[in-house]
Amino acid sequence: MAILNTLDEASAKTALETWLARMLPAADDVAISDLSIPQSAGMSMTTILFGASWTENGNSVTAELVARVAPPQPGVFMDPDLEKEFTLLSSLAERTALAVPKALWYEKDPAVLGSEFVVFERAHGDVPPDDPPYVLEGWVLDLEPNRRGALYDRAVDVVAEVAAVDWQALGLGELLDKPQYGPTGIDQQLGYWEDFYRWASRDGKSSPTVEAALQWAKANKPEGEDLTLNWGDARIGNIMYRPDDLSVAAVLDWEMACIASPEMDLGWLILLVRYYSEGIGVPIPDGLPDGQALIAAWERATGRAARHVAFYEAFAALRLSIIMVRAGNLLISVGAFPADHPMPVSNPASQLLATLLDLPAPQGELASYVEAR
Known part of the structure; x- marks a missing residue:
């Protein structure tokens, strides 16, 4: 929407x-x-x-x-x-x-x-929907469990392909760099997302959960990492699959692409599985992987040992929570939600963020943008 x-x-x-x-x-x-x-x-x-x-x-x-x-x-x-x-x-x-x-x-x-x-x-195929979520209804649930699992097999392969791109030869460092936020990698990402949060909350509600998580992330950031191209919004909901064999017809939505640790896309992929299960209160459908299975698949596909996964899963929850602060405040500002709506503060992403970092639960009833339909 x-x-x-x-x-x-x-x-x-x-x-x-x-x-x-x-x-x-x-x-x-x-x-x-x-x-x-x-x-x-x-x-x-x-x-x-x-x-x-x-x-x-x-x-x-x-x-x-x-x-x-x-x-x-x-x-x-x-x-x-x-x-x-x-x-x-x-x-x-x-x-x-x-x-x-x-x-x-x-x-x-x-x-x-x-x-x-x-x-x-235009590419043709099927995209797992966000609204209503693919774990609740739609073509993904109509698949046999073994075929359902193939969706994530393909997604992990895409993430590995992205990480293997020679971003320096393609000149993507200069294209994607935001040097005003710090050195390329996690320092730059932390600076960017902290600024994003200031912007997102400037004329609306702020999130104590996000603010605590930003301090945690700065205190616990990994050091000495490899740098690779990251897709940014790495999830099956941004892949178009051909219905006959579930091969990848198109990899969509690159607006969050950046140069950072290869584990950043892995953390986002894991977090979005958790978002569409624990986050919205439903079990993971049969055939779809949990976080540990995704880590193992990623290690096989990339030939890397996954490092700092807990940090990057939490960082994914932090980034998504910041996006939800902005989305919630925006929906309030245009009149889609009342002024006291809890979405900027209490949403599936911020609740997961609090759980991952053992922070106090966000105040207010759990809410999301789907209510604005």
Whole structure:
């Protein structure tokens, strides 16, 4: 669910038709068809699915496309940068075997759709849903347990492939670096997420749990780690699977990509399993792994011995809790939640964070963004 989606399908169709004609100067009869704006496609960006057709050199051409549109006002993330994401995905598509969406155009002019956007070739497959969570209903539960487990086998393989990318040869260090927050790695990540939290809580509720966890993380940060490319939002809900064999059709949502310890993606992957089980009060479905199984699979796939996993699982819970502080305060500010709503402080991520670090439980009833539907 895109919290700040202000687009309607009719105006988006007209705008994209005019824009695409400019992008294809040799084309005639450019037309947009079958445009839709899914309301369940993530919190941070608006997704537009559409078909396109045109005539070029006397030949008819058709394409299935996806636009990913940044929010026109400050959204869930502090510093969305679709141009950076476009550059990253273009580099990965051209120079690695990762199944990333093919990025076709980046548009920075907000006059077209109200904000910057990227257009990709559309991939086809099934994505485990967040709303309602895939552990409660949907196609994942319809799979036999052994096939269900294959979803995480593929996810671990993706995480290992990402960690193996020669990020220096691809120039990704300069692209993803945020030197204002400290040296590349955990120091930079801690500086960035502390600043994110200050921004997220500035005009709304603050979280004592997050504040205590930030101090813990700074006092317990690992030293002397390897640096690899991290996907950032490493979870099966950001993988599109082909329904016939559950192979990976596309690896999605790279806005949290960074250069850091390889265990950072592992910690996020483990935390999201816990989020969609313990966090929401349901058992892990048969066939899906727990944290220990994920660690073993990751070690086999990467050829590494996993280090500092407890730290990076807690750091994942901290980062997700900060995102939920922002999402909750944003939903309150736009009137989707009342002013006293507990989501910024008490949500599945912050409750897990408190459990992992033996902190006092966050105050207030457990709440999440799903209530804003």
